[in-house]
Amino acid sequence: MNPSTTVLNQLSAIVGSDQIRINEPMSAHTTFRVGGPASFYASPRTAAEIVSLVKYCRASQLPYYILGNGSNLLVSDQGYDGVIIQLSQNLNAVSIEGQTITAQAGALLSRIASEALKCSLTGLEFAAGIPGTLGGAVVMNAGAYGGQMKDVLVCATLMDQTGNMRTLSVDELALGYRTSIIANQNDVVLEAVLQLRKGNAQEIKAQMDMLAAQRRDKQPLEYGSAGSTFKRPEGYFAGKLIQDAGLRGYRIGDAQVSEKHCGFIINRGHATAAEIYQLIQEVQRIVLERHSVALEPEVKLLGRF
Numbered sequence: 001m002n003p004s005t006t007v008l009n010q011l012s013a014i015v016g017s018d019q020i021r022i023n024e025p026m027s028a029h030t031t032f033r034v035g036g037p038a039s040f041y042a043s044p045r046t047a048a049e050i051v052s053l054v055k056y057c058r059a060s061q062l063p064y065y066i067l068g069n070g071s072n073l074l075v076s077d078q079g080y081d082g083v084i085i086q087l088s089q090n091l092n093a094v095s096i097e098g099q100t101i102t103a104q105a106g107a108l109l110s111r112i113a114s115e116a117l118k119c120s121l122t123g124l125e126f127a128a129g130i131p132g133t134l135g136g137a138v139v140m141n142a143g144a145y146g147g148q149m150k151d152v153l154v155c156a157t158l159m160d161q162t163g164n165m166r167t168l169s170v171d172e173l174a175l176g177y178r179t180s181i182i183a184n185q186n187d188v189v190l191e192a193v194l195q196l197r198k199g200n201a202q203e204i205k206a207q208m209d210m211l212a213a214q215r216r217d218k219q220p221l222e223y224g225s226a227g228s229t230f231k232r233p234e235g236y237f238a239g240k241l242i243q244d245a246g247l248r249g250y251r252i253g254d255a256q257v258s259e260k261h262c263g264f265i266i267n268r269g270h271a272t273a274a275e276i277y278q279l280i281q282e283v284q285r286i287v288l289e290r291h292s293v294a295l296e297p298e299v300k301l302l303g304r305f
């Protein structure tokens with residue numbers, strides 16, 4: 001890839017030259033630890049800069065993609081020929097008033113949960129171990145251990161592709177299992193408001209510690225992954241279907257169906273995105289053949305596969 005100087009100058013004029021990188025390896029920004037270079041990687045500092053970036057990209061017919069913490073994303077080995085707009089670097093403020101938390105989209109869930117703990121607020125314990133940003137969690141309606149973003153979300157401020165901003169209530173956002181209207185509209189989540197309840201700090205901490213221990217026990221956290229690779233098919237568990245299909249430990253190159261949790265595809269160290277993608281397809285094919293169930297990836301793909 002050969003990023004154009006004109007584009008670089010224009011992007012630098014919007015976010016400042018210190019907030020833009022060229023040919024940035026996406027393996028450094030995804031929890032799978034794979035992915036080739038992004039032509040441009042921009043870290044806006046304000047909502048106005050995001051608006052300007054999106055407007056510029058659209059006017060120049062330059063593809064762009066919003067990145068949270070890259071914890072649900074598989075980027076192609078060829079990288080991304082466009083502009084990554086990365087939110088967690090600069091747009092991560094969290095403020096708490098009473099039992100209400102207002103946070104920018106780039107704030108990590110783990111940090112918001114620990115701020116909630118400091119104020120003895122309960123309701124976000126389920127999210128403390130999800131390694132994503134608030135924006136990514138709202139888009140996906142992230143959830144775990146019986147909780148989901150829908151339970152605590154009051155509203156989110158979105159920016160559409162023309163730069164218009166609006167605030168939608170949780171009902172208007174239509175959060176469903178690992179989805180929302182945002183996922184289908186290409187809007188950008190800028191900020192969200194969460195409503196928690198007053199609780200007991202010791203109990204909140206104990207619950208977070210217990211869930212963290214469960215994750216360490218059941219999930220292959222020592223390897224790169226994007227968490228559960230597939231959505232839960234109605235009436236089944238993806239991991240159990242994969243295990244019953246005899247795929248525990250099944251491997252293509254350094255991509256492997258985790259032996260610890262068959263719902264996770266892991267990077268044993270030097271996997272390529274192509275190997276992970278091939279393994280996803282192979283697991284889908286074999287599960288369909290053995291169980292007649294079509295597994296749908298939860299992981300998002302970016303770039304050419």
Ligand SMILES: Cc1cc2nc3c(=O)[nH]c(=O)nc-3n(C[C@H](O)[C@H](O)[C@H](O)COP(=O)(O)OP(=O)(O)OC[C@H]3O[C@@H](n4cnc5c(N)ncnc54)[C@H](O)[C@@H]3O)c2cc1C
Pocket residue numbers: 031065066067068069070071072073087105106129130131132133134135136137138139140141142143144182187188189190219221225226227228300
């Ligand atoms: C070890 C591990 C455990 C996990 N456990 C869980 C779990 O228990 N429950 C669960 O639900 N998930 C889990 N995940 C998956 C992942 O953490 C969540 O899906 C998380 O919500 C993704 O957030 P992110 O900021 O990393 O999003 P990214 O991976 O950066 O992006 C995911 C998608 O959201 C879009 N997006 C991100 N931010 C915005 C924004 N501000 N506006 C618009 N679009 C945006 C991106 O364009 C992309 O399409 C796990 C992942 C790992 C690696």
